[in-house]
Each structure stands twice: as structure tokens, then as C-alpha cells.
Amino acid sequence: MSVDTTATAAPPDLVAPRSGFVHDTAAVFVREFALVLRDPFSLIFSLLQPLVFLGLFAPLLAGSLSADQLGGESPLTWFLPGVVVMIALFGTGSTGANLLFELMTGSYERVLATPISRASILVGRALKELAPLAVQAVIITLAAVPFGVTFSPVGVLVGLAILGVFGVGLGALSYALALASKNREWLFWGVQQTLIFPLLILSGMMLPLESGPAWMQTAATVNPLTYVVNAERAAFTGALGDPSILHGAIAAALTCAVGLVVGIRSVLRSAG
Template sequence: MTAAPITTGLPKRSRVGKFVHDTYAVFIREMMLVLRDPFSLIFSLLQPLVFLALFGPLLEGMIGGADIGGESVLQWFLPGVLVMIAIFGTGMVGGNLLYELMTGAYERVLAAPISRASILVGRAVKEFAPLVVQAFLITIVAIPFGLAFYPAQVLAGLLILGIFGIGLGSLSYALGLLSKNREWVFWGVQQSVIFPLLLLGGMMLPLDTGPRWMQIVSKANPLTYIVDAERALFRGVFWDQAVLNGLIAAVVTCAVGLGIGVWKVRRTI
């Protein structure tokens, strides 16, 4: 008499279903770490607030109270500050991964019965929520100081910013894995890349008055398109080529970042 096979009664997930489930589990784990330490999130708001409080009036004084590109200083300056939050916030998350590598916490995650790709994607998607929340809070704070608030356009701008943050966070995680046991490599590369991108993205000062070579080089910088899109949206414009270019730049950065990050985490021993 043949014994009947033993079944657990649990439905088998497809490969896609398992990937989504594993990614969600990693996302929740990472978000819990953020929620357990809310002071880091709050403290990270201080730098952009300082820029708004000090650099904004300085910029207005430099241009004699006139508008930049037909818009008020705050309307023009705030989107650059929000992109700066994305750069410094998501661009440094690989440093946290380096700490996990040194303490052995990351190896325990690799030993879990989840797909390698979901480890990277779950971490990267986690960058979306804190970034969007921070950018939204900064925007709300700026309203009493004269910022014109366009809800639908601001929401679209935050979405583009979040997509870009996922890609940048993925690249930062990949750099962290590449820099295993060589922390100086991560910070050296990170600092060498971020500051030129910031300057050539026109975040703090308009590039229209800069030298011709700088304007040409800025066209190869994805941050230029992100910043232009944010500025267009924050002045109430929806259907504009700058918005489309920014969305494309964000999606491409996200796709490239996730691709490189997944490739690297799968090769990690």
C-alpha cells in the first residue's frame, strides 16, 4: 500500500510571488530600523533647513531681490535643496551597509531563505519613504515663508525624487559591497562623485551665467534634469518637456542602479 504524500497545506508561490514576498519582508525590516531611530530622520532635516534659512536670503541679496528665471528665489531654490536631500541621504546608505559587513549582520541576512535580488531591492525601495517624507516636510515648512504650493505638482515632484532616490541608493549599496573591508574606498569615491554632480546640477546657483564648458558638461549630468523637473513642477507646471526629461532621468537612474546593485549582491559570497 502506497503512502500518501505529506502536504503542509501551504500554497506554493511562483518565482515572482516569492520575490515580491521576500522584497516586502526586507523592506519592512529596514523600515523598522528607521522607525526605531526617528531622531536620525529628524536630525537629517536640520541641514536643508539651514540652507533655506541662510543660503536663501544670501542668494536673494546677491541678485538684488529679483527673480531667477522668472520665479521667486524660494520657488527656485527649494527644489534644489530637495534634490540635495536625495543626494546626501540615499548616496550615503552604503556606509550603513559597510557597518553591517563589519559586524557580521549582513552575512546573517544572506543566510536567510530569501532571494539575493530581494535583499537589494527591498533595501533600495526603503529609501523611497524617508526621502519623500523629508522632502514633504521641508516643503510644508517653506509655505509660511512665501512658497506657492501646488499639491498635484508637488506630489509628482516627490514621486520623481523618490524614484531617483531608489536608483541612487542601489548604486550606493553596490559601492558599499565593492568597498568591503576598505571603508576609505567608499567614502573617497562617494565624495569625489557627489560634489561635482551637485555643482554641475545647478542646485545652488543657476548655470545659465556659468562658462560654456560647464553648461555643456551639465547636460550629461542626470541631476540637471531632475532639478529642472522639480523646479518646473514647483512653479505649477505639469505638461512641460523639463518634467518629462526629469522623469526619464529618474527612471533610467533607478533601472541602472537596481541592475548594478542586484548584479553585485548576487556575486557576494
């Protein structure tokens, strides 16, 4: 008697559903964002720093710089987009901090054991940082309206989209730094702070660089954040045809591409 050795197909309900990048990213985002919703007070307190910068730094600009030096804009109108970029810079630049805790507790290894896309881990976590930051940016923008700030709603959306792409890339680089700093939290914060503040200053986010030394202006031309900041200022005022918006979008896309390549390679090495 012959034995049929043909493999029997598994019932449809037992076959694992095929997931894609979008599905995996959404799963990571929902998992990570649920933790944020459990601690809403962190969002409230995170508003304090940009509000302090907005309330104290803008009056200093008004007393020390003329409208011509600020491109014809009022100090608050000129400074507000920079504050929005600063929120994203500090938020997504700290994406790897949560990973350091997961590395210590072992939960990161459990995530790697799942069949989830490695790129989705990076993008989902970065979007988790960007979602509350977008809400904060809208609140701060609306809070500045009574003080004479005018902005374009469509331009704000365009600016946030550019900032989102840039934030994904920066978040992925932060993730890669956390993996390289495993068990050495001091190294992560040391490198992160050493890089963040020069990028911030050399982008013209806080002060215009036109009156600065030539070497600072030269360094600003190779700083991708410079183009993102300029794009945000043009977008917020509604100048959607300004070439700086295209330049900012290109800088954000390149940062995102580099960040994802470096981040995915780091994740694959850690999984191996």
C-alpha cells in the same frame, strides 16, 4: 512484497509560501524601517542641514541674482526643490553605509542565506531611505509657505515620485559601492563624496549654471541629476505639461535601471 516509493506530498501548511518581488521588497523595507523608528531623533537632526541651506543660502541668492536669472521665480521658490533633491541625494547616496556595518558584523551573510529576491534587497533598502526623506521634504516645503513660497500639491507628489525612482537607482549604486569597498570604509566615503558633490554642483541645484563657463554647462547636459532638478522645479510650481518633467522622469528611470543592474550583479557576486 513491493514497496511504494512514490514521494508523499507535504501537507499544505508545511509548504513554504511562494513570495514575489513586491512581498520581498515589503519585508526588507519593514525590517529596515523598524530600525529607523527605534531612533526617531536621527530624523529630527537630519532636518537641520537642509533647513540651514534653505535659511542661509536663499537670502544670498536674493541679494546676488535677479528673478530673470531664476526663471522668473522668487529665490526661495527656485531653491526649495533643489533642497528637496539634495535631501534625497545625500540620503540614498549613503544607503551603502549601513551595509558596511552589516558586512563587519556578519548580518549581511544571514540575509543572503534567505530565499529573498536580490533585487528586493536593493529596492527595499532604498525605499527605507526614501520614506523619511519624503516626510522631511513635505515638512520643509510647508515650512517655506509663510515666507511666500507657493507650490502645487499635485506637482509635489509628481516630483516626489520622480525623485523616488531616481533614489532607488542611486541607492542601488551606493549598495554596489559598499560591496566593492568591503573592509575599506574609507574607500566608500572617499568615492561617494568625490562623486556626490560634482553631481550636486553641476546640476544647478545650488546656483543657476546659465552664467557659468561653457564647460560646466556642457557637463551639466550629461548629468542625470540636472534633469531631475529641472523636473522638480517645474513640478513644484504646477507646470505639469513642461517637457522638463518628462526629461526628468526618463533620467530617473535610466538611473534606476542602471543602478539595479549594477547592484544586483554586485549582490550575486558577493553571494557567490
